[in-house]
Amino acid sequence: MKNKKNIEFDKLLSRKAPAFRARAELPRAKYDFAIAYPDPQSLPLNDLLDSLSQGLLEEGADLAWYPDVQGYQPLREYVANKLRTERRMQVTAEQVVLGDGSSQHISMIIDMFIDPGDIAITEDFFYSGTLTTLKTAGADIRGVKCDNSGMLPDVLERTIADLVAQKKRPKLIYTIPTFQNPQGWTMSLERRKALVDIASFYEIPIFEDDCYVDLRYEGENVPAIHSLDPTGQVMYVASFSKIIAPGLRMGYFVGPEEIIGRLRMLRKTGGSGVNQFTALAVHRYAISGLDCHVNTINKIQRTRRDAMLAALGETFDPSASWSTPEGGLYLWLKMPKSVDLSSISQEVLSAGVGYQPGTMFSPDGTTGKNYARLCFGYNPADEIGEGIEILANLFTKAGLF
Amino acid sequence: MKNKKNIEFDKLLSRKAPAFRARAELPRAKYDFAIAYPDPQSLPLNDLLDSLSQGLLEEGADLAWYPDVQGYQPLREYVANKLRTERRMQVTAEQVVLGDGSSQHISMIIDMFIDPGDIAITEDFFYSGTLTTLKTAGADIRGVKCDNSGMLPDVLERTIADLVAQKKRPKLIYTIPTFQNPQGWTMSLERRKALVDIASFYEIPIFEDDCYVDLRYEGENVPAIHSLDPTGQVMYVASFSKIIAPGLRMGYFVGPEEIIGRLRMLRKTGGSGVNQFTALAVHRYAISGLDCHVNTINKIQRTRRDAMLAALGETFDPSASWSTPEGGLYLWLKMPKSVDLSSISQEVLSAGVGYQPGTMFSPDGTTGKNYARLCFGYNPADEIGEGIEILANLFTKAGLF
Incomplete structure (x- = not known):
């Protein structure tokens, strides 16, 4: 009765079985504008x-x-x-x-x-x-x-x-x-x-x-x-x-x-x-400290938002534009129409700066190449300035402006 | 453009939408032999x-x-x-x-x-x-x-x-x-x-x-x-x-x-x-205290198992039988074939004793009427003795033995 061949799970799965997802380590950039994190140093541990x-x-x-x-x-x-x-x-x-x-x-x-x-x-x-x-x-x-x-x-x-x-x-x-x-x-x-x-x-x-x-x-x-x-x-x-x-x-x-x-x-x-x-x-x-904590982190995050807005204003070409959100953890960068921010994102990541290209947010996955989401929750204000400057230099070098 | 009638969600649900489940408070018996809990007093808080x-x-x-x-x-x-x-x-x-x-x-x-x-x-x-x-x-x-x-x-x-x-x-x-x-x-x-x-x-x-x-x-x-x-x-x-x-x-x-x-x-x-x-x-x-804790709770739970086994032996009619598990949090009670432990469980609950009838564990939901699961993790040994005695008296009064 022995039959030691491996089972073929695929043939046994239900119609609603999810697809296979490979194990992937999310790369963490030094200047991580990719993920909408709260400030790790402010967590109320x-x-x-x-x-x-x-x-x-x-x-x-x-x-x-x-x-x-x-x-x-x-x-x-x-x-x-x-x-x-x-x-x-x-x-x-x-x-x-x-x-x-x-x-x-x-x-x-x-x-x-x-x-x-x-x-x-x-x-x-x-x-x-x-x-x-x-x-x-x-x-x-x-x-x-x-x-x-x-x-x-x-x-x-x-x-x-x-x-x-x-x-x-x-x-x-x-x-x-x-x-x-x-x-x-x-x-x-x-x-x-x-x-x-x-x-x-x-x-x-x-x-x-x-x-x-x-x-x-x-x-x-x-x-x-x-x-x-x-x-x-x-x-x-x-x-x-x-x-x-x-x-x-x-x-x-x-x-x-x-x-x-x-x-x-x-x-x-x-x-x-x-x-x-x-x-x-x-x-x-x-019921005790949360309201106060939200006030505290909002002050910190506002500073970071302002730092990112200022850095963009100082280092980015006028052909780029971006949103000025009243809150949240990100802004929306728009580059000239011909620019493809999805194809250059890996190169930018190697230089230590992470962002998510607009294509990650569009239903068809191709619209939005000239957009990117830039998060400002994670890095302190001075690092945000550094990261945006690196980004501006890379974009200039790549002829994106 | 106003049309304020309530939406009919039912017509919009997917084929895989779960059924509706009414809100139900689980009744907690004083002698709770229904649920396989660990001892609340021993939690390593x-x-x-x-x-x-x-x-x-x-x-x-x-x-x-x-x-x-x-x-x-x-x-x-x-x-x-x-x-x-x-x-x-x-x-x-x-x-x-x-x-x-x-x-x-x-x-x-x-x-x-x-x-x-x-x-x-x-x-x-x-x-x-x-x-x-x-x-x-x-x-x-x-x-x-x-x-x-x-x-x-x-x-x-x-x-x-x-x-x-x-x-x-x-x-x-x-x-x-x-x-x-x-x-x-x-x-x-x-x-x-x-x-x-x-x-x-x-x-x-x-x-x-x-x-x-x-x-x-x-x-x-x-x-x-x-x-x-x-x-x-x-x-x-x-x-x-x-x-x-x-x-x-x-x-x-x-x-x-x-x-x-x-x-x-x-x-x-x-x-x-x-x-x-x-x-x-x-x-x-x-990595620090768990092994020791498991030893401790196993000693407590063994005592409770033994208390339940002893109480069953002392108070239950010989026409009933039960398993003697080497571990876990429950034993399996078998009553004479004609007995229906599912129909009497609410009455027993009113008397302060909870158990789950065998029908809750059978694929067709009707087989196993003369079985019940009795959990011994929750109550201290003396309470287990009291609860089993109440159960035996109720079963005797109901003519189940």
Whole structure:
């Protein structure tokens, strides 16, 4: 009965099995403008430890239980209160689901709506994580042209009307309305209202990704799209990754009960609740030191944004332009049309400077060659100056200006 | 353009959207023999806090990065070394993927292999979490009869041969070989070898769930099925939930690169790596105090097992019988054939005693009415005695003996 040949797993996999992904070490540049990190030196490690200590003292024995499928109830209360106060959203803790950062919820929601060939409406350039997840799900992604206030409503409406006329109703509209990733703009209140009206008319759910909203350095807070929606068709996701640390993997989702109930099923079968150890630390920290910490890091990050803007102004040719975001961790660089920033990015990386070319954020993966996202959260201001100068010199040498 | 009627989400969902799950509070009995918890009073909270403190001091700034998609490398090294030493498995850290307990991996692997109607071979009664996940994936579950050494090899072989003759090759064989949940037996070495031979001959992957292996109170350690397999067709999952705490959600998977690569894709799109905050604590604790802690809790849990066995012997009618597990957190109660422990479980719960009836562990959900799983990890020994006595009195009053 022996038959020691290796099994062919490929033939046994389900139709929904994910593709193979090779192991890849992400290269870390000295001047890392590639990834939207918070400042490693500002992480509130001691406060987190104290918060966890307090949480464990008070409720540590509960770690012997399997956690709530929607996540630690007091942290959900905190989130609901924060969203009511800061985002004007009508939310209770029952409508909140905690998860691994925001990306777990983004993945769950996309899988819940998108079958291969289904249409998702997005901004013309948007967060590469969501882009990859949409592509993996087989979505037909339609990016809508944006200006500095968000998606152009007439283009959005025409896009949807054309699709509906072809009996291809989009499954959802995904948007990052605040400090849009990578473009940096914030959607105006008028645009938000127009978006809700269009989505409501065509009965298309909106998926609002508000991951950077707490990192505002100037300008007026704009209410969440969720708060403007009378029909319960907006799903909302945000995270503690950018205001505490990505390594804690703690995000939150808000949505209608019809969707929450399905997330409960996914959490029940796919993880038995949300990390309670981390939730205890995040909760105790959130109710004590978090607001103060956000003020502190926003001051630091504003300085870094200003340093990057100043360095670009001093060293870059006037043929280049860039966004001036009121918050967030990146700006959007635009070079002359003929420039290809994707093909030169490896060479630039060898010189110690990392960035993500615009093609990483476009649905077709080829549009946006002359754009790049430059993040300013990681390096101190003086290093940002150095890195931008290196970039300017390399671009000049390569004849890109 | 206003149209404020509520959206019908149901019509927009994908084919793979999960079912709705109502919010349910799990009733907690005073005598909680229902859930396989570790002892809440023995959780190593202070040591975990110290371990985290050390980890944050040494590597806390790295929390600003997105964690490794397979999880914190030093913890994967620890796991690989543990499995080489204790389970005789040939494993490197590259073959290990960390995750939210074991259930996340169980869910990912089942989704990776099972399309609706696909066949999964299991034990006749097995862990209700995996059972739910298999049912949710639409698996055709074939439970193989077991005795006190595991699945009966001739029944297993006949089951598979019949299916293969009908051109229905099973997609995987799921087994809990050590302190089987809920039956309590440990699969003998001979049975493990026979299982590997059969699986190898028919080229069916084995999915070995070894979640309780560290909780051995007596008897000889039996090598992992993974260690007996020369063809790389065994996938292995285990967890820190039972030896540290479920609330930390930290488990690990070992498998061939073909499968690991697909898990990398899932982790990349569905969570951006594994909770590094928790992994730092678990790692520093694992390399310092964990072995000692396991010795301590095993002594406590052995006492509780013995208390339950003694109480059953003293108070239960001889028409009932039960397993005497060498480890784990539960035993398997068998009542006379005509008894229905599922219909009486709510009444018993009202009297303060929780258990899970056998029907919760059987593929058809109706077989096993006269069985129940009784967990002994949660209550101290004296409370276990009280709870079993209450149970015996209720069963007597209900005429079940």
